[in-house]
Structures are given as C-alpha cells and as structure tokens.
Amino acid sequence: MLELKNLVFEVPVEGGVSETKRIIDDLSLTIEDGRFTVITGPNGGGKSTLAKLIMGIEQPTSGSIVFNGQDITHASITERAKLGIGYGFQQPARFKGMKVKKLLELAAGKRLPALECNEYLAKVGLCSAAYLTREVDKSLSGGEVKRIEIATMLARDPKMAIYDEPEAGIDLWSFDRLTETFRDIHETRDDRSIVIISHQERIIQLADDIVCLRDGRIQDMGPREEILPKLGFTDRGFHGCQLTQPTELHLTEISTNC
C-alpha cells in the first residue's frame, strides 16, 4: 500500500527572492495493493511531478510517503526501486551501447531466454527479431524507445508500476496492443498495483480507481463507475474534472506484421 500524506512540493519562482510556486498542494492519497489506478486531469495539474515524488526523483517540501508501512520520504531512487516501485518515464532515456536484450535482462535482474524477451516485446507491439539486438540509442524512434521502456517494466514486474502517459508517441496499432497488455495485467494481477498517468479514455476505462488532479490538488477521486461519467468523454460536456484534449497519437512507420 502506498500512502501519500499532506504532500507539498514547491519550487522557487524565477526572479522572486523568497517566493515559491506550489506544484503539489497538501495532497493525501492512498493506493491499496492490487489496484489499477489512473491519474488524469488537465496539463500542468501536477501528475508527472507526483509520480516523480513517489519515485524519489523530486523531494517533497513537506509531507510524507509511506510504502508498505515504511517511510520512504527521504529514500533514494535505488532504495525505492529495490522496495518494488517502478517508474516508466513520459520521455524515456536512451542508453548508447546497450542492446535491447541486455536492458530487458537488467530490468528483470537475471538472464532471460529469447522466448521470454519475445513475449515482453510482443506485448508492446514490437517484433523481437527486429529489435532484440538493436541498441537503445538515437537510432530508435521516440515511440520505439517508449515501448521498449514499457517492455522493461513488464520484465521487472515491480510491486507498484507507475507509467507516465504510456500512450504518448505510440502509433495506433501499438496503442491497441498496449491497451490489451494493460487489460491482461489488470485481469491477472495479484497484489501488484498499477498507476497510470493518462488522458486516454481507453486506458482510463481499465481503472479500478480514477484520480483527477488539478492545480496540484485532488479534484475528484473514486471508483471508475463513479468518476468516469463525470469526465464527459461521450458528450464532451466536461462536467466535473475537466480534461484537455487527449494526447495525440502519432503514427510511426514501424513494421507491425511481425
């Protein structure tokens, strides 16, 4: 279980002497084990910042973060990763000189048979034969790197997997595949929890719980059945938690007939 208690994150205002801007504003949230939670809300609402605070990439100004009873507010990224929190970046890093297979093995913490690598890559819509020996460098497109990072998360299988806009930059065919993958994880998960930051209706529809974040505060939160109708996807009425337009899906020229 992850507990965020009165979390505040402030940054200095540029040019101001002691002025600060509050990005996360006294936010408290509990994510139970085995839940599929989608965090959504308008651009700039603080979703990525919240994920970075959970992962330890940013340090909160005040408040605390407790994971499975342990206070991890000041724990390092590595310590949090060891405790079982995994984070898929909105814009993943590239690793020059590192082959895709090696990256998957590092994530899994063991050597992986090719068959298992194939499965992880297939789940994100990538053909193993074409990618396993590729380097995770600039030669890969943004969408390919994104999908490889999601595959590494699948290989790592953390207790709590946090994905920041997994749909961003991913072509429509792979988005379909990815949605299926998240649905499968959702159906077969045990006590592992998934947190996805997303603007996509089809991902939001998979959630057990939906959290709407605006101006660093929880504007609305609850089970999918209660929150989804308020999002106004069908009538675009935008009652309740108003969203911006969903992230555009970019078409990339990746061969998908593997």
Ligand SMILES: Nc1ncnc2c1ncn2[C@@H]1O[C@H](COP(=O)(O)OP(=O)(O)OP(=O)(O)O)[C@@H](O)[C@H]1O
């Ligand atoms: N270190 C920082 N210094 C200054 N401003 C910051 C910093 N980190 C975040 N912000 C600002 O805080 C706000 C929230 O950013 P964040 O990336 O968390 O939003 P988001 O909800 O993930 O948005 P999006 O949907 O566009 O990805 C934005 O206005 C951003 O510019």
